[in-house]
Amino acid sequence: MVLGRVALPFVPPRFVRRHGWTIGVYALLLASLIFTVAIHPTYGAFDIKSLALGALPLALAAAAQTVVVLSGGIDLTVGPLMAVTNVLAARAMLHSNFRDALLIAVLVLILGCAAGAFNGSIVVFSRVPDIVVTLAMSFVWGGVALLILEKPGGGAPLDFQNLAQETTLSPWVPNALILLIVVVAAVWIPLRGSRLGLALYAIGSDRTAAHASGVNVPLVRMLAYTLSGVFAAIGGLALTMTTGIGSPLSGSFYTLSGVATIVLGGVSLAGGKGGMLGPMAAAFILTLIPADLIFLGIDPNYGQVIQGIVIVLVVMVGGLATLRRKSA
Amino acid sequence: MSELSPLLEVSGLSKRFGPVIALRSADLSVRPGEVHALMGANGAGKSTLVKVLTGVLRPDGGTVALRGKIRVIASPAEARRAGLMSVYQDPALIPDLTVLQNLRLTGTRAEAVRRWLSELGMSDIDFGVLTRDLPPPSLRLLDLARALAAEPDVLLLDEITAALPADLTTRVFDVVGRRREKGRSVIFISHRLAEVSVFCDRATVLRDGETVGVVEPARGAEAKIVDLMLGPVAADVAQAEAQRAPIRSGDGSGKSRLEVRNLQAGSMLQDVSFTVRPGEVVGVAALEGQGQGELFDCLAGVRKPDAGQILVEGRATSFRHPYDAIHAGLVLVPADRMQALLRQRSVRENIALPLVSRLTRWGLINLRSERRRVKQAIERLQIDTRAQAQVRRLSGGNQQKVSIARWLAAGFQTLLCFDPTRGIDIGTKRQIYVLVRELAAAGSSILLFTSELAEIPLACDRVIVLFGGRVVQVLPANVADESTLLRAAHGLAAEAAG
Numbered sequence: 173m174v175l176g177r178v179a180l181p182f183v184p185p186r187f188v189r190r191h192g193w194t195i196g197v198y199a200l201l202l203a204s205l206i207f208t209v210a211i212h213p214t215y216g217a218f219d220i221k222s223l224a225l226g227a228l229p230l231a232l233a234a235a236a237q238t239v240v241v242l243s244g245g246i247d248l249t250v251g252p253l254m255a256v257t258n259v260l261a262a263r264a265m266l267h268s269n270f271r272d273a274l275l276i277a278v279l280v281l282i283l284g285c286a287a288g289a290f291n292g293s294i295v296v297f298s299r300v301p302d303i304v305v306t307l308a309m310s311f312v313w314g315g316v317a318l319l320i321l322e323k324p325g326g327g328a329p330l331d332f333q334n335l336a337q338e339t340t341l342s343p344w345v346p347n348a349l350i351l352l353i354v355v356v357a358a359v360w361i362p363l364r365g366s367r368l369g370l371a372l373y374a375i376g377s378d379r380t381a382a383h384a385s386g387v388n389v390p391l392v393r394m395l396a397y398t399l400s401g402v403f404a405a406i407g408g409l410a411l412t413m414t415t416g417i418g419s420p421l422s423g424s425f426y427t428l429s430g431v432a433t434i435v436l437g438g439v440s441l442a443g444g445k446g447g448m449l450g451p452m453a454a455a456f457i458l459t460l461i462p463a464d465l466i467f468l469g470i471d472p473n474y475g476q477v478i479q480g481i482v483i484v485l486v487v488m489v490g491g492l493a494t495l496r497r498k499s500a
Numbered sequence: 501m502s503e504l505s506p507l508l509e510v511s512g513l514s515k516r517f518g519p520v521i522a523l524r525s526a527d528l529s530v531r532p533g534e535v536h537a538l539m540g541a542n543g544a545g546k547s548t549l550v551k552v553l554t555g556v557l558r559p560d561g562g563t564v565a566l567r568g569k570i571r572v573i574a575s576p577a578e579a580r581r582a583g584l585m586s587v588y589q590d591p592a593l594i595p596d597l598t599v600l601q602n603l604r605l606t607g608t609r610a611e612a613v614r615r616w617l618s619e620l621g622m623s624d625i626d627f628g629v630l631t632r633d634l635p636p637p638s639l640r641l642l643d644l645a646r647a648l649a650a651e652p653d654v655l656l657l658d659e660i661t662a663a664l665p666a667d668l669t670t671r672v673f674d675v676v677g678r679r680r681e682k683g684r685s686v687i688f689i690s691h692r693l694a695e696v697s698v699f700c701d702r703a704t705v706l707r708d709g710e711t712v713g714v715v716e717p718a719r720g721a722e723a724k725i726v727d728l729m730l731g732p733v734a735a736d737v738a739q740a741e742a743q744r745a746p747i748r749s750g751d752g753s754g755k756s757r758l759e760v761r762n763l764q765a766g767s768m769l770q771d772v773s774f775t776v777r778p779g780e781v782v783g784v785a786a787l788e789g790q791g792q793g794e795l796f797d798c799l800a801g802v803r804k805p806d807a808g809q810i811l812v813e814g815r816a817t818s819f820r821h822p823y824d825a826i827h828a829g830l831v832l833v834p835a836d837r838m839q840a841l842l843r844q845r846s847v848r849e850n851i852a853l854p855l856v857s858r859l860t861r862w863g864l865i866n867l868r869s870e871r872r873r874v875k876q877a878i879e880r881l882q883i884d885t886r887a888q889a890q891v892r893r894l895s896g897g898n899q900q901k902v903s904i905a906r907w908l909a910a911g912f913q914t915l916l917c918f919d920p921t922r923g924i925d926i927g928t929k930r931q932i933y934v935l936v937r938e939l940a941a942a943g944s945s946i947l948l949f950t951s952e953l954a955e956i957p958l959a960c961d962r963v964i965v966l967f968g969g970r971v972v973q974v975l976p977a978n979v980a981d982e983s984t985l986l987r988a989a990h991g992l993a994a995e996a997a998g
Contacts, residue, residue: 186628370597370605377596384556384592385606386577444596 193438193490194450200486201453204460212467217343223459224348225414228336229254231352231455232407233430234437235360236400238451240302241434243396244376244443248306249291250404250430252313255423257284257408259317262326262418270331277332281405287313288401292394310427317420326418336413348414352452355406359399360448372396377444433458436483438490457482505568507532507685508553508584508654513562514709515548522548524709526562530654532683535676537696537717539689540706541729541953541986546689549706550658553687554586555579566653580606583653587660589789591643595632602631603646612649613642619675620645621668636767637664644672648679655679656687659789661695673699691787693722693990705729726986756814757945758830758914760799763808769794770969772808776914776945781936783960783977784949785985791969792949796918799947800832801825812914826854829913835922837899840906841891847883848874850891850902854910877905881935897928904935914945921950933959953985967991 188195209215233250240247257280264276291309295302336348363369371392374382383389411422431441437454439446461482462475510528514521523545530536540546551557553564555573563570566582573579579586593602603610610627617623622641631639640660647655655676661669676686677699690696696703697717705713705728713728715721756775763772769791776782786792797803799810801819810817812828819825822832831854834840841850851874881901891902900920907915917936921929936946936959948959956963956977963980965973965988973988 190630367604367607370601373597373601374594374605377594381590381592381594382605384554384576384586384588385594385602386575386580387605388575388577444594 191447194447194453196490197437197450197453197457197486201457201460204457204464208460208464208467211464215467217339219463220344221337221339221346221348223456223463224346224352225336226463227455227459228348228352228414229407229410229426230429230433230459231452232355232403232410233426234433234451234455235356235448236403236407237430238434238437238439238446238448239372239399239403240396241431241439241441242376242443242446243372243393244379245295245302245393245396246306246431246441247291247397247400248303248310248427249287249313250400250407251423251425251427252310252317253284253287253401253404253423254408254411254426255317255420256287256313256320257405258411258422259321259326259418259420261409261412262328263321264326265328265332265412266326268329270329273329273332277409280409281402284401284405284408285398286401288398288404289394291401292397295397296390296394314420314424317423321418321420324417324419328412328416333413333416336410348410351410356448356452359402363399364448368392368395373444375443429458432479432483436486506530506565507534507567507683508687509563509565509568510549510553511563511565513549513552513564514560515545515552515557516560521709523552523559523562525711526706526709527711528687528704529714530685530687531701532685533680534701535673535680535686535688535699537688537690537700537703538706539693539696539703539725539729544706544729545709546706547658548709550586550588550656550687550689553579553584553656555584580650580652584656585647585650585652585654586656586658587640587644587647589659591636591639593631593639593643596630598630599625599627599634599642603627606646606650608646608649613645616645616648616675617641621671637668640664641668641672644676648675652684654685654687656689658689659691661690661692669695691990693717693725693992696725697722722987722992726983726990730982730986757812758799758947759809759811759814760795761809761811763795763798763805763810764969765791765794765798765803765805768969769798769805772966772969772971774964774971774974776947778913778945779940779943780962781940781946781948781960783956783963783980784947784966785953785956785963785980785989786949786966787989788951790966790989792918792966794969795966796832796916796947796949799825799830799916801830802832826910826912830916831907831910831912831914832916832918833900833903833907833920835919837903840903841899845891847878847891847902851877851906851909854906873909874905877909880908881905882931897932900928900932904932912944914947915939917946917948917950919949919951921952921955929955953989954982956980956985965989 233254236250237247260283261276261280265273268276291306294309295305298305334347336351338347339345340347341350371382371387374385374387375389375392379389407426412418433454434446434451435441436457437446437451439451458479461478462472465472465475465478506529508528508530510526513523513526515523526545526549528538528549538546538549548557552559553573555575555578558574564573565571571582573582573584594605597605600610603613617625620641622638625634625638625642634642644660657676661672664672679686688696688700700717703715703717703725704711705715705725707729715725715728717725755777757778758776761773764770768789772791772795774782784792794803798805801822801824804820812830817828842853852870881904883898883901883905891899920932933955936948940946950956957980960977963975963977963985964971965975965985967989968991972991975984
């Protein structure tokens with residue numbers, strides 16, 4: 173042990189030190205919920221449900237971005253891919269029954285997986301910087317979404333929408349929340365425990381050392397984009413569930429908001445640092461801010477301004493905390 | 501007899517990077533149960549050879565055979581499977597993963613690593629910490645233990661002892677040497693001749709990408725190794741030697757332009773003191789990584805020293821930013837020319853850039869004055885600018901001239917040249933050295949590091965030799981021939997003195 177054994181009055185246990193950011197983000201979420209109840213005493217089950225519905229697509233966009241950013245890359249196709257899968261699902265599910273809708277959902281997931289792999293292979297094989305490739309691809313996918321559905325339309329069976337919109341277990345536990353937890357855990361927990369997950373962090377942390385450690389860097393990078401495609405497709409399906417229709421421009425908001433969410437959630441844009449839990453809470457915080465403004469009677473368009481300020485403040489405070497620990 | 505058939509046999513290996521030939525024809529034969537040294541001066545091709553053996557680079561030609569079977573090693577993972585493991589100068593550990601996660605990443609068993617670590621005398625490493633929080637020597641030993649735990653047939657150690665204290669070095673050799681009994685071999689790359697002669701069974705010497713000899717480095721064989729590393733002195737250099745200006749030591753005023761006192765930075769630059777007088781060219785001779793990089797960074801204001809003083813014209817200074825150093829008259833010509841130049845911009849703009857603050861009037865650049873000063877600098881340096889607007893289209897030699905020209909136009913008192921002739925043809929090299937002499941004759945002070953030791957007597961008045969972050973020797977340039985410098989740079993003179 174070399175770290176922090178100097179005469180500090182209190183050295184927090186290693187778990188707290190290492191996951192300090194995540195704990196902080198959850199504390200911030202709790203604080204904003206308490207604040208919300210304070211300014212709006214009737215805040216209840218219905219509001220919780222609309223919060224979860226609003227946060228679900230953003231959280232999934234953040235999950236998609238997290239995987240790629242951890243590997244040291246960036247994926248600007250997350251939003252447009254969500255739009256493609258959203259309109260595709262809405263167009264195919266119109267007038268279908270629940271069983272067919274589930275089948276369509278699976279096909280859409282496979283398509284998202286393929287689209288992500290396609291993005292990844294271009295990044296790896298073209299050797300063009302990932303930000304350029306995914307920026308270009310974001311126009312391609314944005315165009316594809318418009319080709320599938322020119323204007324908002326389509327639909328989905330009610331049972332399928334209720335997968336996110338109902339509150340099956342208890343009025344306080346919306347399905348959207350359960351869906352999010354189940355889906356993210358199903359992908360992330362097995363990955364995090366595997367050597368592949370380590371390789372993901374490794375190539376984001378130090379690509380040369382990872383290569384020297386025998387990690388197949390191109391393959392892992394491609395895999396990161398593939399997983400991003402899967403999460404984006406789930407996000408697109410979530411949009412279909414929560415809105416009940418398909419909209420070709422629905423995704424454009426989610427690319428950069430997703431990046432903002434993961435930054436707030438403690439994922440380093442330089443790669444290799446962060447996790448999945450932080451961004452999930454961050455998605456709820458960023459969804460709660462515009463709602464709070466409505467409760468306060470402030471023009472909700474200020475929401476974007478406040479979101480920006482919150483992100484800069486949180487990242488600054490986090491950076492200062494890290495600096496202090498290093499100098500201690 | 502089968503005992504002596506080689507475990508690893510490399511023959512005729514070649515590798516080039518564009519116009520630069522890193523390996524011409526390298527041969528290496530390692531017997532089972534042998535500690536084999538790989539030696540050579542800077543740029544002889546050692547690192548390239550290691551990278552080819554560990555699958556980081558693909559060779560252009562030649563073969564690698566393990567236990568008599570020819571293998572193509574396409575990736576580090578494949579090298580590992582073939583039984584070749586290496587420990588690099590920079591430990592290959594992922595900073596954001598814990599020690600345990602790093603071991604899992606390479607599929608190494610933690611108990612085996614713990615056993616090797618305790619043999620290396622490092623049993624107190626906590627496997628739960630992030631590797632970024634471990635000090636460099638622990639990282640290095642951890643990397644070594646991880647390599648040992650994989651029980652490779654051939655273990656490659658690239659300069660592993662460079663950052664280790666002496667007691668740990670002995671321990672490393674102790675542990676590594678025990679592999680001999682199992683018929684496993686070690687390839688040891690080091691600049692430290694003394695270590696090689698004590699610990700290694702045989703040594704292969706590379707020069708200019710070619711194997712020039714295999715020696716048994718018993719006591720007293722150091723001279724032979726140095727001779728092999730040097731090779732026949734190039735006639736070209738000897739000719740230039742004849743044209744050399746007589747040794748001077750400053751302008752005779754005896755005042756110092758630049759004085760460095762007990763400078764220390766990081767673990768590499770320990771305690772360095774020297775002076776440079778006006779009109780003097782002081783050479784810095786050192787092997788890779790002996791603190792010269794840190795020294796130049798401190799002098800150019802790129803990094804702050806941990807301790808010690810830098811005095812310019814007798815006044816103590818503290819550089820927070822390269823701007824401060826430039827302001828004090830200390831300007832840097834780096835080895836990587838692209839570090840100093842704006843590749844996409846024109847020669848004129850590049851030369852004018854450091855001038856800008858002096859050329860502006862009411863915030864606008866006085867283009868006429870800019871053009872005049874740039875033209876003077878270009879003419880003086882004979883930069884070939886025919887139809888080549890962008891700096892990136894110039895040859896390496898001309899690029900280096902531009903990076904000197906910009907300071908000529910801007911004006912300076914002390915020129916810090918860090919390996920200015922790396923990868924430059926002999927003709928341009930001579931022009932640069934002639935220019936250095938001219939500048940000194942005009943009263944400038946010049947501190948010159950070059951990785952080509954043979955060039956030091958051509959341009960310098962005095963030489964300081966760095967080894968392990970300290971000045972181990974100061975010589976007048978007329979006695980500083982290449983073999984003397986190479987000896988001193990290997991720490992041999994220091995040992996004789998200590």
